[in-house]
Amino acid sequence: MELFADRAEAGRRLAERLRDAHDPIVLALPRGGVAVAVPIARTLDAQLDVLVTRKIGYPPAPELGVGAMAEGGEPVFDLALLQRLRLTPESVAGVVERERRELARRVRAYRGDRPLPSLEGREVIVVDDGLATGGTARAALRAVGAAKPAKVTLAVPVGARETVRSLRKEADEVVVLQMPLDFRAVGQWYVHFEQLSDADVLDLLGRGGSGGEGRVSP
Structure with missing residues (x-):
């Protein structure tokens, strides 16, 4: 199966599958999802913002x-x-708080004091760089769904088949370019898959730390 050169190339390819979107807002899951979302927002001339997510790790093995x-x-x-781990939500309350x-x-x-834009009645495209277990994407989709959007699309370049299948119940549409049988990790499907910093995210958003919003310039 063909590898993506990098997140930007994956985003450009995804954008071609999203051209029917009507005045959407693109919400990227930092950090890696931002690099995929920027070319999507540019192609669609769409508003771009971030939707911040965090994994809740198993205390003895946070990964x-x-x-x-x-x-x-x-x-x-x-x-x-x-x-299976003999835990309850209450037993990981300390991890949740951190x-x-x-x-x-x-x-x-990423946003300063500015709140997340209103999603009510909007078409929303949630973007990440890939789906392994899908935990953060599921949390993101449920948070977006609670804001009463008109339509929610999850767009990712690559994902594990079972994860993609399970997330179809959480979104109105799931757009994924590749669902390899031998999926082990998101990074294996990119030639270049560098880890991004907060500074990288701000550079990609073109905010220079100001926390502003808007459409991505060409």
Whole structure:
């Protein structure tokens, strides 16, 4: 299966599949989703913003996500995994609180004091750079859905088949370019997949730290 050169190229290819969107707002999941979303917003001449999410990790092994949260939404847990690990949402309350603080820090870093734009009645495209377990995407979609948009589309370049299938229940439409059978990690499907910093996100958004909003310039 063909690899994406980088997130920008993946975004350009996704944009071709999204041209029928009507005056959408594009919400990128930082950090990697922002690099995919910028060419989408540019192609569609759409408003671009971020929707900040955080994984809720299993305390002994934080890289294992037992849930996730998005700004404006409540924590969304993988209840089957919690049960297998003999945990409850209450037993990871300390992790949730730490991630709430980090989520708030990132919201301030990316948007300053400006709130998330109103999504009510809008067509919303939620963008990430790929789907592995889909925990953060699920939390994002539920937070967006609670804001009463007209339509919610999840757009990603690549995703695990079972994850994509499960997320079709959370969005009006899921647009994915590749669903490889041998999916192991998002990064394996990109030639260049550098980790991004907060500064990189601000540069991509063209805000220079000002927290402004708007359409992406050519």
